[in-house]
Amino acid sequence: MKAHFRIAAAVLLLPLLAACAQVSDSPGGTPASGTGTAPPDTTIELTITLLESPDAQPHEFRLVAEVPDTGAPSPDPASTLPDSAAALAIVLLNDGEILFPVPDPKRMCTEQYGGPQTAQVAGWYLGRAVDTGFKRTNGCEIARWQAAAPLLGGLGGGTGAS
Numbered sequence: 775m776k777a778h779f780r781i782a783a784a785v786l787l788l789p790l791l792a793a794c795a796q797v798s799d800s801p802g803g804t805p806a807s808g809t810g811t812a813p814p815d816t817t818i819e820l821t822i823t824l825l826e827s828p829d830a831q832p833h834e835f836r837l838v839a840e841v842p843d844t845g846a847p848s849p850d851p852a853s854t855l856p857d858s859a860a861a862l863a864i865v866l867l868n869d870g871e872i873l874f875p876v877p878d879p880k881r882m883c884t885e886q887y888g889g890p891q892t893a894q895v896a897g898w899y900l901g902r903a904v905d906t907g908f909k910r911t912n913g914c915e916i917a918r919w920q921a922a923a924p925l926l927g928g929l930g931g932g933t934g935a936s
Contacts, residue, residue: 815901816841818865820873822855824927827890835927837861841900860924870899872922873906884913891919893926 813819822835838850839862847866849858864872873895888910896905908926910916919926 813898820897822895824893857924864924873904886913888916
């Protein structure tokens with residue numbers, strides 16, 4: 775009887791495991807924004823959607839850049855952020871770490887509220903799919919927001935005003 779239970783459990787879990795295996799940050803993956811096929815590994819294509827409050831109209835920005843093998847990268851004219859060069863510098867800092875947060879269960883965050891603003895960043899970073907959110911709901915999230923401020927439209931995290 776135990777063997778039948780194990781087989782039944784394995785059969786039921788297989789589709790779940792297969793679905794989990796398809797969600798990855800592999801170069802062939804597609805971010806939730808549905809931007810399609812991954813661009814070359816030297817390209818950054820990000821769409822930033824900012825909400826000042828839950829009922830506010832969204833503000834959308836783009837950061838587009840080619841990162842050459844040699845020389846300094848610069849934002850493409852298709853970028854629409856108020857300071858695209860600063861946003862690009864933030865994204866490139868620590869190999870895009872700001873776009874790929876790793877949860878730390880031991881991290882302690884102050885219980886403070888920084889405001890209702892939220893931002894969603896989706897697209898591609900050097901061949902890796904990006905789909906990450908920013909909010910201001912505790913001290914850790916506020917610090918992450920401030921570190922990414924140029925990417926989110928400005929220091930105030932608003933419509934581009936700093």
